[in-house]
Amino acid sequence: MRQAAAVLIIAACAAVSAQIAWTPIFLDGSSQVDLWTQSSSGCACPGGEGEDCACCVRDGACPCGDIAPGRCAQCGLEQYCSNMCNITIDSRVLKSKSGKTFGQIKSPSIEGPSACSYILQPDAGQRVEIQLYRLVSVGRFNGSSCVGGWLQLGDAGAVPDSGRAAQTRLCGANERYTPPVVLFADHGASVLDFRITEKTVRSQFLAFFSFTSLSNTQGVGFHPRGGSRIPQTDCDWLYQDVSCRGVGSCVLASPGYPGLYPPHRRCRYLFATNSVHTRVKIIFSSILLPRNHCATDYLTLRAGSSPSAPLLASLCSERSAVLEHPGPNLLLEFNSGPLVPPYDYNGFIAKLEFLEKIDTSGPPPTIAAASLPLAALTHLTNGDNSAVEVDPVSNEISSNNGGHVGCGATVRGFGAGGVRSGHFDTRASAWRSQCVIHLLGTSTDVVQVSLFNYNLRLPSCRSHIEILEGLHEISGRGERGDRFERGDRAMLRICGPSVREARDPSGRFLVRQAVTSKGSNLTIFVRRATSQSVDEEEFVDGAFAFHDEQHEGTVSPDATCASTHYGLASPTHGGVSAPSHHHIFWNIEEQLMCTNRFIPASNQSVTIEIQRLERMWSAEPTGSVATGNGGCRTACGDAGCECRAATPLHYHDHIALVAGDGTHLSCLCGDFQAAWLPVVVRSWTSLRLEYSVAHYTYASRGFDYAAAYSFNDDAMCGQRTYTTHSGEITSKNVTVTGSLNEFFYQQCTWVLDSNVERQLYIDISSEQDKSCSSWNITLHEWSGPRAHGDGLAASAGDLLYTFCARHKNHTYILPWRLNTVVIRLVALSRQQPLYTLRWRSQVVRANRLGPPTPAPAAAASASNVTYSVLLIVLTLCSRYVQMRYARITI
Incomplete structure (x- = not known):
């Protein structure tokens, strides 16, 4: 082969988009026969047998010997000069014998049907790279797959012809690829399978191979950075903000990048944040997908961890893009269809940045406004005594700190400007060693607080967090401050040094750390160092919510979302609805079950009427991340409405009315008929209303409903x-x-x-x-x-x-x-x-x-004694009567 063939890959570089990259393979000077043969004659033969043998490339080539005196091959493979078929190419062997970890595969010219295989064994820290530039009579593409023959790169441990739909198979009748088709394998030993399944006269392929270092700084040896592979999945990854602190520390790409990606794949990349303030920025530096195949090859970004979560963006034909959205969870999904000739695409590569700061210039966060029409104080107060106003139209807090509740704030859950739930963060205001946040509710409220993250550094409890019943003014020194520090009134006390992050290393949210007050007011107090740096900042962030027990039921402190309505204490008529804006649910990433239990008195019954219900979607678990599936339907008959599904009910969004003994009286799920509403159940025993979201996230908060209840006086x-x-x-x-x-x-x-x-x-x-x-x-x-x-x-x-x-x-x-x-x-x-x-x-x-x-x-014991005595007396009397009767008869 002429030099043009030997340096084909280099010559093509100038004409190809920079999106396609491969390892340069080039050895020696001009006019050489092939990659390892400088000239076919003019050099001494090995062993002194002649003077007219092939001249080999000085660096890494060895003569083929008698089997091919006019050719040279890579040292370590010279024994395969005449038949390079069914061989093992070991990176360490080649390195020791030729000094190279790359080379050339020239398959024999075979007549089909036939096959050759090549086992490629990389060293530690290497990946296998194949650069295909010539195919001769190797099958054909029928529109969806290769038939008649193919060239396939796969895992050495996989079963040949296992029927997997996601095999990376290439085919072509007479193809020259400029640039070459590049394939990478990251799973250790790989097999390059050359297979012809139909009758042919001459079938052959030409390719370069390389054992590429994963630490290659040129990008060819790309390896994902900052993420972790999700176990028992093919190509799913998890990226957390705690692992991506530095710029460029997190990189993700399609499988096999920068080579051709495998077909029929669905790869998911979950981005998880630990803070309510963190935004995720995805910078796509390259997106190269097959032209006019947007139905099969595309990228989607969703607000949540489930494929049924709301769609934020869809990418297909873009060459680059930048997406930025808030957490706590974002799901990037890469979908690929069949491999389509001429194989001139290679997927995507992107950098990931987690931006965590409290933005004082952007729009404020939404905090649910008070729903109770109570006339009272109508403002919040920041630590600097500046007013915090609530927009009457948008129900959003606006202030000079971006709407985040910080140190010194007083939050009122009543009045026209009150708020019912929101987030707090001690970093939202100027640094102070003593930080106090007051939460004031109505007379029938209790206050719920959930802690997401905190960092306390000073030892011996000199840094601490306390959550106390009622309202407390904290003095820096003196009796009141000392008494407060003892924590004798604290519902929750956390001493430093202590660090909590919202998620564990696997990305799952930790079990919530929450408290519920007994009264209507609550104080959050944080004592910390007198000074701080960015690296040693002490803080706490979390969420709060006011719960009106008169109208929303008695809250259960031990449950995430549960209330009880007693017939003698609750209003005779009321309503319940979905908790769609509860900020304390920010760190929930699982099934959400909210229950409202109704307990009528002995002379009462209770009536529950489901009046309004949105269409529900379900989440079926497949692998690491759930996928949307509406496999549940509702059927109503004389014995109630029933949820019918092939899988357990907790995999499906549903709402159910359940008796005290667990009997499902009515259940609605899936795409039910709106004409069936309202669904009414009247019960003379306790009843609970279950609202279940199969896969809840704060960005995808499930469906909405409204139900009315009434306690009826009847005996x-x-x-x-x-x-x-x-x-x-x-x-x-x-x-x-x-x-x-x-x-x-x-x-x-x-x-x-x-x-x-x-x-x-x-x-x-x-x-x-x-x-x-x-x-x-x-x-x-x-x-x-x-x-x-x-x-x-x-x-x-x-x-x-x-x-x-x-x-x-x-x-x-x-x-x-x-x-x-x-x-x-x-x-x-x-x-x-x-x-x-x-x-x-x-x-x-x-x-x-x-x-x-x-x-x-x-009084069972007394009765038993009495009846025992009576029984003996009656028995004796009966026998006496019988004896008297017998004597009279005689």
Whole structure:
């Protein structure tokens, strides 16, 4: 081969875009035959056998010997001069014998079908590089893949012809590539597979190889920097701000960059921030994708960690771009389609910067304004006593510090200018050794505080954070300051030295560190060094929220998002909705479950009406990052609305009404029909409303809903005991809303305690024609009291009888000696159950001599002794009567 072939790769450089890069391979002077042969004759033969053998390149070449006296080859591969097929090329061997870690592969000219393989073994810190510049009769591209033959670079441990859709296969009938097609492999030993599967006369390829150092400063030996590969994924990466402090410390690229990327890949790059102030800047220095293939080869950026998160940008034909967005999570997704000739593209490369500073010139952050129409103070105060005003239209705080609550601030959660939640950061104001933030709520509020990050450096608790009930003025010295420092009133006290970051090394948010006040006011106090530098700055940042327990229920301090509404303490009518603007949820990156539990009193029922509901999306976990999947649908019938999915329900966004025992009464998910609303459930037992977002992030906060509740005064159902010899229980008519999906749920329990020796008859009747699954009445033996979520309840023993509405009427006679029975009604139906229960007790003379039934009274021990004595007396009397009767007979 002439010199032109030997230096082909160098000659092409000037005419090619700088986006394509490869290792320069060039050895010696002009007019040489090929890469290793200076001339085919004119040099002494090895072993002194002649004077007319090939002249080899001085640096790294060895003569082929008798098998090819007119050629030279790279030292270490000279034994393959005549048939360079099915060989191993080892970087360390070549380096020791030729001094080079690059060379040339000239496949034999084969007749198909046939195959050759080349194992390339890099040294530590190297990647495999292939530069293909000639294909002769090696298959053909059918529009989606190579057929008839191909050249493929893959992992040495992979199974050949395993059928993977993402194989990097090249093909062409008669192709010369200028610039060359460049392939890289980063997974250790690789195999270059040359395979012809159809009949051919001459099939061949020519390529250069190189074991390229990963530390190559020219960019050819590119390796991702600053990120970490997500385990058990093909090409997913995590980049955190804590790993990307310096400019240029984080670099990412498509797989195989700067070479051709593999086909049919979906690579995800998750950017995670630890601070609410951090913005992510992605600088794409090169984007080179196949022309006119935007449907298959493209980049997307989403606000969140899920592919179903809101789309921020989409890139396809750009040559460069800069994107900048806030955290806490951004997801960059790279998608590739089939490899398309002429293979003149290589993906993207980008630098990543995390910009963390409190911008005092940009627009302020949004903080939810007070929703309660209470007239009170209407301003916030900064540490410098400057006013902080709330825009009545945008509900945004505006001030000279960019809207961030800092040291000296007093935040009021009431009034026309009050705010209900927001972020605080001690770095938002001028440095001071004692920092105080006051949070003032309404009389029915409690205050929730969640800490995201803090840095305390001074030892022995000289630096500390305290969160205290009520409002406290902090003095620098003296009794009040000393008393405050002891922390005797602190709900939470953190002593230095101590450092907390919002995420762990794997990028997952840490378990929240939060407190909830008992009263309506709270003070955050930070004591720190008298001076500070940027590298040693002591700070704390987090979020706060005011929770109105009168209208929003009693908050559960141990749960992320849970409230309880008691029928005797809550308003008789109210509403609940999605917590879409809670800043304390900034560090949640998982399923979010918010519950509102409703507990009616013994003489009440509760009605929940889901009035408004947005379309919901689901997140199915596949690999490291969830992917959107709407695999859940809603079906409503006579027994409530049901969520139907092939996977567990927590993988799907949904809203559900659940009974106290865990029974799902109604569930809505997926693309439900809006005409089905409102969905109404009336229950005479406790009920909870579950709002579940499968994959919650602060930037993608799930769906919205609105529901109304009411506590109704009625005594239809409850735990009741009847001791009369006869009586009647009947259903009572209740008002209905007329909604298509209105359901009645009842779990009623009655105890009939006939405390005399009589036979108990129970008559049950109904005019309805309903199935047993709609509602039924069951009779059980009594087995004593048991603990229940709302107190003590009768324990139902063995089942005696089941009545269904279709039975119309039935009389059940209890066995003699069983004069206490538990009656249970269970119903879930669109129609209110209609029934009548009557009972009566009669004296049966045939049973009078039998032993009595033990009474189920509360004083069990005393009753047992009494009945034992009576039983002995009656037995003796019975025997005496029998003896007297026997004597009279005789």
